[in-house]
Amino acid sequence: MNTLLNRMKLTFLRSGVRVLVLLLTTASVWAGEIQRITDLAGREVSLPAKVNRIILGESRYIPALAILDEQPISKIVGMLADFKQTDPGSYRQYRSKFPEIDGIPQIGHTSADSFSVEQVLTLNADVAIFGLEGHGPTARHAHVIRQLERAGVAIVFVDFRRDPLTNTPKSMTLLGKVMGREQQAAEFNTFYQAQLQRVYDGLAQRKQQHADSSPSVFIHSRVGLQDLCCETMVKGMMASFANSVEANNVAQAIVPGAAGVMNMEYLLTIQPDVYIATAIGSTDTWRAADLNPAVDNIPPYIVLGAGVSEDVARLSFQNALSAANSRGVRQLRAVKEGKAFAIWHHFYNTPMNVVAVQAFAKWLYPETFSSLDPQATMAELFERFQPVPLEGTYWISLDTQATETTSFARHARVGVKQGAMQ
Template sequence: MKEETILIRAPITLDRRRALAAGGGLFLALMGAGPARAALDFTDIRGRPIHLDGPARALMIDDSRYLVALSMISPEPIARVAAWPRDLNRLGATNFKRFQARFPAIDGLARVPSSSESFEAEPVLAAMPDVAIFTLNTGPSDAQVALLEAAGIKVVFLDFFTAPFRHQAPSFEILGRLIGREDQAAAFNKFRQQRLDRIAARLAGATGTPPKVFVEVHAGISPECCNSPGKGNVSDYIAFVGGHNIGADVLATTVGRLNLEYVIEAAPDIYVATGGSHLEKAGGLVIGAGYDRERVLSAFRKMAGRPGIAQLGAVTGGRAHGLAHELLNSPLDILAVESLARWIRPDLFADLDPAATMAEINRDFLAIPLDGTYWIDLPPI
């Protein structure tokens, strides 16, 4: 979804770029990735054939959540990153501080536009990556892609956003190949797919009308209600676990605004609010890394107590839930899927344990483990 972007300008560090270019062989040796420059041939998510002489030495990414994805397959997730958008609203202030403490070189990386901004070629050209990763349906035009590639920068489109069930696994696989960590990417894809298959198998024989779900994304980011997903993205998650997103009935895009009157008339069975540290100043739903349960519950009570929202049957009946937005649009979405499944179809998924899944991810995959409150249930009002 399109987030309000926090812009922090950082100087482009020539020494850092030279170190990235010179250090590829050392990195590969340390990471145990095999031959230093084995040729790569694959198709990106836009269906474009890509050829590289070997794993990337310097990546540009247009979304900070790629740092989280990289940290799931490499103990040194920024070792091959030359530039990123510093979109701290997506990464989260606490997570950024953890990256800074663990990998201080992050402060010297060049800044480029995020996928939520208008694309500019100049910062990308100045950063000198050998591979630029862009989010599907955003970023450069075809003419700008040609410009970048004429300068020797390979352009690769991935997608953790528009079609998460169709594109996430192959995108993660490509990311692993780009840094010589395809085995690690394959291991996590298997881990995620096993959990998705378990949910799909239980739903195969489910009957009845899918519960109606109202999702308010970035709850409290502005006084107006209600930002909500339309078709694709979060709506896909809801449908997968057996629910029906009321936003998809009236919004043709992946995200838009619903009138409060429409929400009230739709009478959703379940209310889910997403939030994060980027809503701290706005007084919205703070949830995720660095927040304890009491802080999150206090913020959620405030969101659920707004006129119109407080009167929803989902809120008065104890079917209101909060979810950290940082779990969406990244391989960490399996935690969001399991949480949504428990909320939307408790008759089928009451035994799912996202906390146990998170503990496994922390233990077996993440370079910087998750620590905080990422989902919460609101008691009946």
């Protein structure tokens, strides 16, 4: 009897050990399936270690995802329509490479108000990627966050807009963790920081050689969109680019908030040293048949970006400054002296912003940065980190004699990301 009892105890003990081992193993597996990260809103977020289904609060984040993954479309199950509607040239490039992009469900148009929580809840997403600020839901949309998290959708906030030069590397690191592409994120950040450091080194050198004050600049935002002149950026976005190169943004002293409108009469009084316009136009708003400046129905937008030729870019710039709502700009001394430039508006919300910083530096300090080549930086960025070719014009001077113009024609090879490791 004792022998039988001992055997039963031993069997029970062994069974208990097996159960305990099984429980510990299962717990270990569960723990391995979850990763915990801190996003750009300072929130601790738990999400699957392997993310397979992604919602984009702004579809313009697709090029950022493409820096990390040569198949950036494959995991997106829903997105706002802002990429297609606000940057149709770039969208067409991605559609040519990834036709399936047209089949991704649109969960809204170009605003947070249009974002459909109900539709998102049908898509079985693992994670939603939102921006601290922008067109889609932000950290201020508590009701959206609450509903999605209750349904098991993790929410991660990134930022290329509010504090772009500080938060771009942080956001890429975060996206690398979300997508399981940490090595690729680290490689891009190395490239990014090196290109930014070239600007900082030039500024330090200038300080040693010059005691004069910083040049003043006026950033004329979204030229042609408003009936009144002149919309501008004061904090974040492209204002950060001006601050990073130690320029005096003339709007900062008088315009409250992140953006606002400056009076043309005031601009004519203070006369900024450099004029920089941002271009929201595309080939969709500017047709080849409409190149005659005498045509009254030409949209007053500056056209830059993918698929835009240098001729169209410059003509659109000239015409935009001839439109009724911007005509006074031509009286600025900077414009008359050939210090007027236009830049692709969407640099303000992308990891490619480092190229815009280099362009700003070259425009504001042409002697200091005579050897800096933003064109080469842009070409390298596309060749190493983008799956689509670099074709188009992304910045331009108003003066046809100036050299600060760039037009790319297949500088990057499709599908080649030399530095990206899988």
